[in-house]
Amino acid sequence: MLKLTMCSRRLPGLSREQFDQHWRDRHGPLVRSHQAVLRIRRYVQTSPLAEPAAQESLRASRGMIAVDFDGLAELWWDSLEDHAAARTTAEGAAALRQLIEDERSFVDLSRSLAWYGAERQIVP
Template identity: 45%
Template structure:
């Protein structure tokens, strides 16, 4: 298994609450409706809490601001993901997925990368 991690910042013109509401109640169902096309094995949204502890941790370590949320998407393998991305179905879905993401994500301040989990 591999996992795609997306660390997300919301668009500047929406609140964190609006970002999380859209992500959970609109984008999430849209994503899951199309999960088979992407060969997604599992999809998890982690919504950042509005907590003073986040600011305390950031300041105590001189860290950058927190993300508004993190998406985790599991795939069977990197090769399986590549095959899915090269499919005709994904060619049709890709622009729709990005269009939907543009409703709430600031892509210029967000990032995405593949990882392999190592448990201890």
């Protein structure tokens, strides 16, 4: 199973609420609409909990840096080959272009991170 993880930062000028609303109400359904053609097995959005005291307590208890992301997206495919094959069709390429175009309307891609990985399930 292949997993893409993306830590996103919002575009300057967008509030956290505007970012989250677009991500949840526009981008999420857009990803869902392309699920079959892009062979996406699962898609999850995680927003930072809006509890400053809890966030600070967690950060301070471990000596960590403050969270500087507005959201974390996780997408799964059966394999890297399956993920790549979905993008070789005209329909898959068009879907990917549409998703990236939408991302550019609310995500500061130059300050965001994304990587491929493989999960190790420790606690089922």
